Amino acid sequence: MxxxxxxxxxxxxxxxxxxxxxxxxxxxxxxxxxxxxxxxxxxxxxxxxxxxxxxxxxxxxxxxxxxxxxxxxxxxxxLGLDKEYKMVIVGAGNLGQAIANHTYYYKAGFVVCGIFDINPRLIGLKINDIEVMDYETIVDYVEQNQIDIGIICTTKDSAQEVADKLCFAGVRGLWNFAPIDLEVPEYVAVENVHLSDSLHSLAYHMNRNYEEKEKAAEK
CATH class of the missing domain: 1.10.10.10 (Winged helix-like DNA-binding domain superfamily/Winged helix DNA-binding domain)
Incomplete structure (x- = not known):
């Protein structure tokens, strides 16, 4: 470089x-x-x-x-893909479970080590052989296991607090699926995945392509 x-x-x-x-x-x-x-x-x-x-x-x-x-x-x-990264997922709902079950990440060197939630009905559940743990224990877990990446699959209202805890515990990166732009220290990298933004962009391109097709047909 x-x-x-x-x-x-x-x-x-x-x-x-x-x-x-x-x-x-x-x-x-x-x-x-x-x-x-x-x-x-x-x-x-x-x-x-x-x-x-x-x-x-x-x-x-x-x-x-x-x-x-x-x-x-x-x-x-x-891209740093010659290394292995340890990750935790916060939010064990449908999205968090889908990410935990997506074996591609493991093959690519991104290993989900822990999953956390506040819902008592989810705590103790096993997803891809990983037990969902109580969110209250996340700081100790991240520190003790030297977790690299936190994956945020929570609601918009909870995401910033989760990010704060993960940054305090020492993660170097956040993969954020919550519909909010996070405030984090400069040394923490953030990749936002706003699913609705992506869908809205798709709608724009669909309509633009359709308009261009209609204009071409009129000529």
Missing amino acids: KKDAKISNAVIKRLPRYRRYLKELQKKGVDKISSNEFSSLIGYTASQIRQDLNNFGGFGQQGYGYNVEGLYNEISAI
């Missing part, structure tokens, strides 16, 4: 997509790929791909392109 370079969030958000396509190429036995070939496959321009990767050193060779396995490993390291 270029020393002291500030990488835009837009570039970071494209890296997992690059990695995912590179993994598929590996499965097909592809050893190398040019930026133009990658462009045709992934949908970004070749120039965009080169610019994005140049933020971290480039990795390509003129006249050869990119080594698929090498680039996959480099992007994995840039």
Whole structure:
């Protein structure tokens, strides 16, 4: 990575997509790929791909392109996916249970170690062999087990208090599914997943595409 370079969030958000396509190429036995070939496959321009990767050193060779396995490993390291992360889920409702049961996270090095809730009817329940614990014990658990990531699946009203506790206990990142923007210390990373925002964006694109189709039909 270029020393002291500030990488835009837009570039970071494209890296997992690059990695995912590179993994598929590996499965097909592809050893190398040019930026133009990658462009045709992934949908970004070749120039965009080169610019994005140049933020971290480039990795390509003129006249050869990119080594698929090498680039996959480099992007994995840039994203920090060459490590394992311990996570806790706060909120054992439908969303929390779905995340706990999604085995992809475990395969990718994100391990759910604990699940917490305030509902007495849920405490003691086992989800994917993980027992739901009393939320009141979360600070001690996070500290003792050196948890890296807190996943917030609570209501909007509870989310900030949960975030405060998790930050106090020492997590380095929050994956927030509550419909609220959290206030956290600068050293804690936050990724907000506002499901309604995503659905609203989908509605916009659907309507825009329909309008463009109608205009084209009128010509």
